[in-house]
Amino acid sequence: MLEHDDQQQAVDEAIIERCMAGDQLGFTELYERYAASVYRLCNTLLNTQEDAEDVVQESFVYAFKNIDRFDSDRATFKTWLFTIAVSRCRNMYRRKQFPLVALSAALQLRLPSSSGEHPETALAQSNVRDAVEEAVRSLAPHLREPLVLRYAHGLTYREIAEIMGCPQKTAESRVRLAHQKLRKIMQGQGRSLLEEILLI
Amino acid sequence: MNTLRCQYVQSRIAAFVNNECTERERRIVGQHLDKCSTCEAAYRKQRGLQRDIKRDLPRMGSATSGQLNAIWQRIEQDLATPTPQPTSNALRMPSSTWHYGLVAAMAVILLTLAWFTDSNSVYAAVPSQPVPQDVVEPRIATPVRISNQQSVAIAFATEYVTENEQTAPASGGILHNTPRQTPEPVTTQTEVNRTQ
């Protein structure tokens, strides 16, 4: 584990001790430290910002009300919090049964017009970003989760396995599978765009 | 895709780009890429995709500080409210909508079954750390909300805010008496480093 992870964990544990001793400012600090990443996680896994906001709220409320259940010997606060958030995102998928994004429509709208031989770089970059985002959103949750945890949050496979409640090997193979699917999706839907951008 | 070797190599390209191959696989794939332009093109695409994912995914779905503040206020509100007794209110419906409700419930059950069937290998594994006990239960009570904050969430998709730009949640709430206006710079930076 990298040193800054250890430091982060030590700071978290000190704050949590204060929370458990009744210092309510500690909760504010924990929120400040993790709200942005928990939000980003939920908003990437779920399809609407409203759902993401609800799940972030529920996750922190749960964590704060159950802070005494956090066991620093078994998880970092961050992975514990992410575990809570991912579980609640899963509840949300089940409740909403959200449809997968209609990818072909979304991507084709964003392709540069075929009349322009060389799309402007900025536009092209933003198209790729949109295309990546749409493609990620089109992945099934069990592939989207590890991909996002890995690349958007820089977690290790061990941490991802903890959060997803699966063996580490499974986490690794799902990230690989997610990659393959993304590649297929993006090749299939945005072929000309990708060739222009990726092969520079 | 020309040969069995091409098929094999292309199935291993994502792993190759991710440095997840064994030494032997790496040698086989590497040698083949040197002499097969089709697979080499697939490799370059995969590498480009990897680069895009690494660059774009960390920016995806970021919140504005306004959104985070609004959520914080809802959290404070929730924490200040006594925990509601679990009830089945959410499952009760007015009698006039009962039939629609039944149809909807059946649909949800069928879809849920389909979802489970589709991903039954996914969540069957035993968690290696304790999952909080009530996390897997569907939440029944409606979350407490502050009504006029729903509108905060609009027009956020194009605005990317890095975590160190995040401002502190609104102070003066229920949980604390001391105003707290700035995030902790050191720890926020750590969080940013962590995600890059």
Ligand SMILES: [Zn+2]
């Ligand atoms: Zn080949």
